[in-house]
Amino acid sequence: MLTYIHTLKRIRSGKTNYRRRAAVIIGRHSFATIKVTDQNVSAQVLKPTATGDIVVASVHSRELAKHGWKGSLNNLPACYLTGLLLGKKTLEKGTPKVIVYLGRDKFTSRVAACVRGLVDAGINMPVSEESLPDDDRITGKHIADYAAALKSDQEKYNARFSELLKKGLNPEEYPSHFEQTSSNISGKPFVRKKVAKVKEKEKAAKEKAPKKEKNEKGVKKK
Numbered sequence: 001m002l003t004y005i006h007t008l009k010r011i012r013s014g015k016t017n018y019r020r021r022a023a024v025i026i027g028r029h030s031f032a033t034i035k036v037t038d039q040n041v042s043a044q045v046l047k048p049t050a051t052g053d054i055v056v057a058s059v060h061s062r063e064l065a066k067h068g069w070k071g072s073l074n075n076l077p078a079c080y081l082t083g084l085l086l087g088k089k090t091l092e093k094g095t096p097k098v099i100v101y102l103g104r105d106k107f108t109s110r111v112a113a114c115v116r117g118l119v120d121a122g123i124n125m126p127v128s129e130e131s132l133p134d135d136d137r138i139t140g141k142h143i144a145d146y147a148a149a150l151k152s153d154q155e156k157y158n159a160r161f162s163e164l165l166k167k168g169l170n171p172e173e174y175p176s177h178f179e180q181t182s183s184n185i186s187g188k189p190f191v192r193k194k195v196a197k198v199k200e201k202e203k204a205a206k207e208k209a210p211k212k213e214k215n216e217k218g219v220k221k222k
Contacts, residue, residue: 006204017104024048030056032086032118032125036110040073041082043114045090045098057089067184070167070177076113076133077178078138078205083117085185087186090123097124107132111147111204147171 010016024031025048029196034043041061046053055109061073072078091100100107100115111173119125136142150157151172161171182190 005077014104017176018102020101024099025050027099028088028213029097030095031099032115033101034079034083034111034114035105036074036079036108036114038074041079041110041114043086045086047095047096052078054151057086059086059089064181068167069181071164071174073138073139075143076110076137077174078136079110079113079135079141080117080120081178081181081185083114083191084121084182084207085117086114087121087123088185091121096122099126109137113138120191121164121190139190144172144174147174155178160217 008016008018011018028048029046030047030105032045035041042059044058045056059082061078063085064073064078064081067081067085069078069081072084090096090152098118100111102111105111112131114132115125115127116138117125117134147157147161150160156164164171
């Protein structure tokens with residue numbers, strides 16, 4: 001006789017991975033959730049309980065305007081600043097250790113930028129530095145470089161950066177504006193880091209490793 005096994009609604013709709021969810025509750029670690037949309041980014045730190053999650057701290061990228069931010073609300077610099085502000089609020093609530101819980105979402109570059117903001121704020125998170133964006137991406141240097149290259153065509157320049165220009169922000173000054181906003185949030189200057197990429201480390205390791213000699217037939221000696 002065939003029987004029908006009922007699947008939970010949140011599994012059918014792809015909203016919840018119950019194995020990961022169970023691991024989070026059993027581990028009893030506070031966790032960060034990060035949601036990036038087409039216009040904004042929101043992030044929370046929650047404490048899991050059997051009856052439901054308790055919000056420790058919550059930040060929306062619209063709050064960045066209170067700290068002087070004039071740039072986009074969902075690009076890499078904005079994601080970093082959102083994470084930095086969330087980390088500051090989380091520490092104030094006495095929660096120094098947090099893990100990342102994305103559920104079924106992917107660990108994208110914008111999520112990684114938010115995670116780096118949390119780490120730079122002083123949150124203890126188990127994350128590899130190689131997975132985090134470097135300073136040029138975090139500070140918006142790529143935006144400033146693109147603006148400088150596009151400035152020769154004033155019509156395209158004005159059309160592309162119309163929103164920034166309305167707010168009084170010169171796109172070539174994106175990195176300095178970012179550093180000022182970061183300082184406003186954290187109360188200290190932004191510290192640049194040299195994040196070594198995995199490929200660079202592997203290349204350096206291969207160069208240091210002794211090369212195996214080959215015999216007359218071209219076979220490597222053990």
